[in-house]
Amino acid sequence: MERDTYPAVSAATAAQRDPAIDLVRFTCLLLVVACHCMMVSPVLHRDGTVTTHNVLMEEGWFVPVAWALMIVPLFFVLGGVTGLQSWRRLRARGGNGFDFAQVRLLRLIRPAMALLAVMWSGLWIALLLGVHPQVIQLMTAGAAMPLWFLAAYLTAQLSVPLMARFHERAPMLTFGGLVALIITVDSLRGALPVLAFANMVFVWCAVQQLGFLMADGFFEHRSRAWLVGVIVSSNLLLGLVTGVAVYPGNMVVNINPPNLCLLLLGISQTATLQLLQRGIRWIAGVRWIQSIIAVAGRRSMTVYLWHLPLLVGMSGLLLLTEIAKPWAGTAEWWWARIPVFLAVVTLLVPVVLIFGRLEKRPTAASHARGPSRAAVVTAVVVVLIPVADAAFNGLTLALLGGGAACFALAVLLLGRVPTPVLQPPQGKVADLRKAPLSTLPEAGLRANLET
Template sequence: MRTGGQGTETGPDTANRDPAIDLVRFICLVLVLVGHSMMVSPVLHPDGTVTTENTLAIQDWFEPVIWIFMVMPLFFVTGGVTGLQSWRRLKEAGGTAAQFIRARLLRLVRPATALLATMAVGLSVAGVLGVDQEVVQLMATGAAMPLWFLAAYLAAQLNIPVLAALHGRAPWLTLGLLTALVVAVDCLRGALPDLANINLVFVWCAVQQLGFLAVDGHFSRLSRSGLLGLTIAAHLLLGLVTGLGLYRGNMLVNLNPPNLTLVILGVAQLGALELARPVLAPLARVGWISRLLRVAGSRSLTVYLWHLPLLGAMSGLLLLAPIPKPASGTAGWWWSRPLVVLALVLLLLPVAAAFGHLEERTTAMHALRCRPAVAGAAVVVVFIPVADAALSGLSLGLLAAGAVCFLVAVLLLGGFSPGHRRMAVSGGGRKARAHVRTRAKKGRRGIASGVK
């Protein structure tokens, strides 16, 4: 698998990005937005209470279809590809694990800080204006859906330096051990239900490890018939474990908490990705598609984090509007979905313009030193509210506490410090960037020879 760059991340190495990976991530993001627009269905009951229905989940035909549209494993596979490439470049340039953790935390936490702070303020104002507390809680809970992904993705990405070292020594053994841990937790979850949450780390690290294997060419060396056989075999194994009743066939149920089925699905999706690569790569290089991917990629996390709160708010307002409201799942409801998706995209455009810059990194991000103790403290501060939200769900109070914790972590890491930007343009900053570029070029040549 010929890979490069950091997928949707911005920075000085964008020239090395793998266009096929960018395109796959964009397709996954679109599928998530469209899928969620068909799931979020608030219902206003005669007594004035509001609940939400997952329309797709109650459709008889949906369960087998979700095997195709459950793209979370593919997100983590591509995250493994781009994460390992980023870590190898930084390491070749003389960087440290603490620098890598700092950059990853800031990349993911800064956009989330803006979301949590805005929602905490907005929902507090809504409560003061008389909006029913049940509705406020429903909105706060809805924000937890994109944040669980952030928690799992952070847990996987921050472990990349350790997992990359294990991968370098024994790639297949590392994947095997992670998968064995997943199975062990699955076996014990009946007796110890809370233990299942540990698989938020084990499952997604195992899926991420598939991306590591892809970087080093373990899958691209297979023939097309071999890749097709691997994809079919993974789906057959998935059918076997669900058919025997070992796991549920509904991948949405298997997602929370995650289990072995998602690792198997990750193998199938990686095989399909490699099969489609001869089509994806040239398609991603088409002029207008390339420009679209560049713009969307630089705002992808912002779009992901904000789409559900915006969708929930829009759906709630429509409940109060004097317009026809077709019942969930009816023909009229289905015909309204394209309009809902279009409205969601229009709402996301100004949000991405306003907050998307928080995803951007300074050009000297990796050149800035970071003490391990500072990076470790920031990780702890971030995961305090994240763990609470994963175990107990989000409330208005936790939204505010999470915003504060995330802001503290960003300040610890200097993510809003103007001094870092000055360093980037100072003589010392220029020397640091020149050193990084020189070392990175050597590293990329070495890595390229190993992944082609």
């Protein structure tokens, strides 16, 4: 099978850290926090129960806005860029797919383990203090939204070594095969609804492949007219399939389980990112922006996992106070979203300071040995079981505690990540030096390549 040909990015360019990735990821994260602040609106009733209204979803103008601001595919595109670069770097040092899985698992599940443990403990204390069980379940369900993303993102990242092999042999054929699988699943989901969840793998891996193509310079060597044509074409096709009711027009409805619409959005967003990259890099070069991103960008998973539980908890506590609360959907309520957003960001600061260190890449002495392959595989299974259960059946207080225990067991199984000591054979080193393409980062440029 021959590798598809397209212009390769130069080694010097590929080795440089792309500041646009950090800035775009940070901006998308702020947008996610802001959107969630516009969704939560709890109401406390006389019997102690609480109901919530998803105000944003009830607004008629939200459907076209969600089309433009559904940035979840962009997270997977960026994850594809950084994931491929990290894998190639690890492989050049003598690492293998199990080493990659170990690093990725630890970086993603350690912050999640802390969140689940703290939530489980806090909600059990609230239950013992007499808080209505319905309120407890409502707050528990609030953690399910970050977990579905964790499940999808983790699955896509664990596939990087395998998908990178396919990509290096035939990138376009690999991408086309994933598109065919997506369409097949979408065509059969009416007869077999459970089959739709297979696209949690196919859709996000396909979007991640767009990041692979971006990392290898495929989009960089396309003209502005070509990029604009891709943006227009993908959105026209998206409008066609939603206009004839093949898919819902609401992109939030399309996201879980995902379908072809999310891939079309991912294609449009990748081309848009490439089109705007020069301006984004200029903005990312501003010193004070660099300082913010240098701190917050390396704690992105902590921010993502904690912001919604903090928002739900803060909203619940406000119900117990005498502070006047505007009716959901009124002008006063919309203006109140500004202080709510600022309050959540303020609460995130100490959380990031306390738990953000769990995102740091753990290393051990160079002579240390990593876990066995069986331990890595077992850790993957142990992590995915509670996450998949939450995605399919919803999160309960018992599952919250069970998930924390499973994540802790996985961390124990994985242990600390040994510093790679294996070097590629001498012939391979020579081949790597001659290769026209290298996306391995220079020393000290790791921050946005391992997230």
